[in-house]
Amino acid sequence: MIGRLSGILLEKNPPQLLLDVQGVAYEVDVPMSTFYNLPSTGERITLFTHLVVREDAHLLFGFGSESERRAFRLLVKISGIGARTALSVLSGLSVAELAQAVTMQETGRLTKIPGIGKKTAERLLLELKDKLGVDLSTAVGIQRAPPASSDILHALLALGYSDKEAVATVKNLPDGLAVSDGIRQALKALAKA
Secondary structure: OOOEEEEEEEEEEOOEEEEEEOOEEEEEEOOHHHHOOOOOOOOEEEEEEEEEEOOOOEEEEEEOOHHHHHHHHHHHOOOOOOHHHHHHHHHHOOHHHHHHHHHHOOHHHHHOOOOOOHHHHHHHHHHHHHHHHHHHHHHOOOOOOOOHHHHHHHHHHHOOOOHHHHHHHHHOOOOOOOHHHHHHHHHHHHHHO
């Protein structure tokens, strides 16, 4: 397995780049989030990589951060999600945005990504939902407490509100609220509805 490459960036042709590592040039596919942060050609870069071996090809995918690579690996484990689709997801959403979309169960955010339909988005959310607290937040490198909105959402669900009501209410809350204040405001909003 090739885990990391360091070398000189020779070419950039989205989503692929050519990386010279001591005389050997590797073709590496990268998500657009990594592509936008690349230096100009001729400069030295380091990429975390994931090698996909298929019957007809060996494909090398590169990422600017360990968290992107871990998110990619979680995505390709999902049935029906191939490496290209996983790359599209990471091109359309940052790792933090993906984690937030999974926490808030936002299919709309995922369906905006080319190649992701409603059923695929629902499968992604379902498969990653159980892994969010365990795998995605730790493996993806989100080394902070889960956002207050997540706790507020779980509190509303525990109180018996439907997913749809709870998510819609939490989306309308201002950012930066403490959990207790957020729950209080959410309950007031739900009482008025």
